[in-house]
Amino acid sequence: MSPFLFWIFALLTVIFGAAVVVNRNPVASALSLVVSFLGLSALFMSLDAFFVGIIQVLVYAGAVMVLFLFIIMLLNLRAEEERRINWLALAGGVAVALALLIQIFLVISRFDPARKTFPPLPGSTIDDVRNIGALLFSNYNLPFQIVGVLVLVATIGVVLLSKRELR
C-alpha cells in the first residue's frame, strides 16, 4: 500500500476521532465518529483484511451509529450545546490522555519488534472470509457459541423489557 494513502486515512481517522470529543453538537459528534470508522475500515482494507474492514462499516457505521443518531435526534440538543466547559475536568482529562501517550511512546521506543519492518505476508490473495469462518468454527468454537448465547440472552431481555405490562 502506498504510504500516501496510509497517511490520508490515518489522519482522517485521528482528526475525526478528535472531532467527536471537540464538537459541542451531539449530531456532529456522531457523524464524526462515522467518518472515523470509515477511515479505520479503509486502513483495514489496505492491509488486505477486507472482511474486517467491511464489517467495521456494516456494523458500526451502518447499524450502531444509525441507532445512536436516532436516539440523539430525539434528545434536546440545546442543553448540550449551551453547557459550559468544566475547566478542572478538562485539565484532568488532558493530563490522563498525555500520561497515556507518553507511556505508549516510552513502551514503543524500547520494544524492538516495533522498529523492524516486517516482510510482506505470503499470499495476500488468501480468502480471509473463509479463513475467519474456518477459525471460528474450529479453534474458537466454544467462545463463538458462548457469544451466541450472550446475544440470545440480550435479545430476550430486550423483548421482555419492551413488553408493555410485566407479569
Place this chain on the structure above:
Amino acid sequence: MDSLFIITSLLKILGILFVVILPMVSYAVYAERRVSAFIQDRLGPNRVGPAGLFQPIADMFKLLLKEDFTPRAANTFYYWLAPCLAVMPAIITIAVVPFGSTLFGVPMVIADVNVGILFVFAIASLGVYGIVIGGWASNSKYPFLGGIRSSAQMLSYELSLGLAVVPVFLVVGSLRLTSVVRYQIEHGWFIAPFVGDWANPWKWLLAIPMIISFLVFMIAMFAETNRLPFDLPEAEQELAGGYNTEYSSMKFALYFLGEYAAMITGSAVIVTLFFGGWHFPGIPDGSHGWIFGLINIAVFFAKVAVMIFFFMWVRWTFPRFRYDQLMRLGWLFFFEIALVNIFLVAAIIPFYRS
C-alpha cells in the same frame, strides 16, 4: 500496480457512471412517469421530443433554474451535505457488481472483492444517513418524522435483506459476486435452475427455498429503497412529502436521483444474485469475441431494466402499508421466514452435494 490496471479501472468507472448509470437514472424517472400514466390510462409526458424522450433534459434545466432556497432555521452545513450523502452510496454500490463477462480480456467488474455482497450491504446501509440528516437539518416537523421513519424502517429490513441472501452463499460457497454468477452459469439461475444435473432431485428441492429467499430479498429491497408499498418516509398524504419537504431546486433533484440510483443498484444486485447476472442461455461469454462481451453487458442491463419496470409496476399497483403493519411485517414475518429458510437450505445442501 501497473498502469494498464489503473487505466482500465478508470475507463470502467467513467463508462459505467456516465454512459450507463446516470442516463439510466434520468430515464428511469421518465419511464416511471410513462409507466404510471400507462397503468392509470393517461398519456404522461409526451411533448418534448419524440414520445417525450427529451423530457429528462428539460427537467434538468428546469430544476437547475429553480430558486435554491435554504430555510432560515435549517442547520446549513448538514442541510447541504445530506443530498450528497443520499446519492453517493447508491452509486458506489455498483462497483462490486459484475455487469458483464469480459471485454478485450478485461473483466467487466470494477472491484472484484471477496466480500462482494457484504460491501453492497455496508455501503447501502450508509444511504440512510442522507435521509436522516436531511430530515434533521431541515429543522422542520414533517421532514424530521420522515427521517425517523426511514432510519427505523431501513434498519429493520436490513436484517431480512441480509438473512435472505445467506442461502445463496451457502450454496455457492463464496461471497464474491463473480463466483455467484459463475455458479449460476454452470447450475442454472437460482430462480430457474434448468441447467446441469437434471437427475438430481435435491436440486429441485433446493429451488423452493431459493425462490422464497428471492421473494423475501426483493420485498426487503422495496423497503430498503423506500419504494411503494413501503414509502412511509416520503408519504405525501401524511408527511407533506417527508424528508425532502424543505428541499428545492437541484438539492431536491439529488434526493430524487439518489432514490432512483438506489433502485437501479438494488435491481442490479437482485439480477446478479438470482437471475444469473450477465448470463443468458445460448450466448457465450466475452472470451469468444468482443461482440459477445458487449452482448453480455447489454443482457445484464436489459435484465436490470425489466427489474426496474417490475418495481414501477408494483408501485402503481399496491396501496401503501400503515407504519405498524410495515414493522410487524418486517420483524414478525420476513425475519422469521428468512431465518427458517437458512436452516432449510443448510439441511438440503449435504444431500445435494453427495
